[in-house]
Amino acid sequence: MRLDYVSGAYLVFALIMAWDFIAPRIKLAQVRRMIALRIRRETPRKTQ
């Protein structure tokens, strides 16, 4: 069976789909971190 072109094509498909799945999750995590930081900055610190 000549699967070299076929496996190459499926590998490209898997890689691009993986990027499409992971990239927005990284973005979402970054946004959540940014929001958490903002909340921490804006919350007045307790004075000892």
Next chain:
Amino acid sequence: MTVSVNRLVLWFNKTGSPPNFDRFAARWTPWAFATAIIFMAAGIYGAIYSVPADYAQGENFRILYIHVPAAWMSLFIFVVMAIQAFIALVWRIKACEILAMSCAPVGAAFTLITLVTGSIWGKPTWGTWWTWDPRLTSELVLLFLYIGVIGLHNAIEDRRAAARAACFLALIGLINVPIVHFAVQWWNTLHQGSTIRLIGPSTMDPSMMWPLLATVIGTKFWFIGSLLQRARAMNLEQESGKDWVRKISESSANEA
């Protein structure tokens, strides 16, 4: 009829509000991805192990089980993006701006898959990785349009103004969609014509059809999942200063 239309408009307005959209996206994204993975896994398994090799193309025809659904998605997503862009420009609905802009990277991903897998299929079949054939060239223009929409959206600092400019480009770019689709009929091209038709008989043998249908359905659900995921991130980013974001962020921090 009027009652059902009103209900639909009411549902759309409710879901379109940023906090409701966040809940909606968070709830349905895993389901969309799970359905997509089930259908695509079945389709790819069928494409590689179940269907016989093609009499003319041999094993390489198995590439078409990912190339064709990706090509259909590249056009379908552009149409969805243009519809959302039109609604966003005319009625100034923020959720539609976010959805339109979130369509672009998913569409670009499917267009890239189409071009690369088509090129890999073309080498053993046509004897070349690339040719300036009307179908291939118009698909490449489609990729540039997606990149243009993404680039324009990121180039302007004011998020609403950026989305409006990019929505305008998406609407102009819609002219390329029929060019891609009808390129094989309008010009004398190397690319083959439609094998599967919605109206009229398809030239693909039914025994070879089911994996293709599975991957087509799978890619549709994948688009829903990816769109919701991207739109949720963009929605949270744009609303990051609002009280509802603070509340959900604090409650999730307390839960953790």
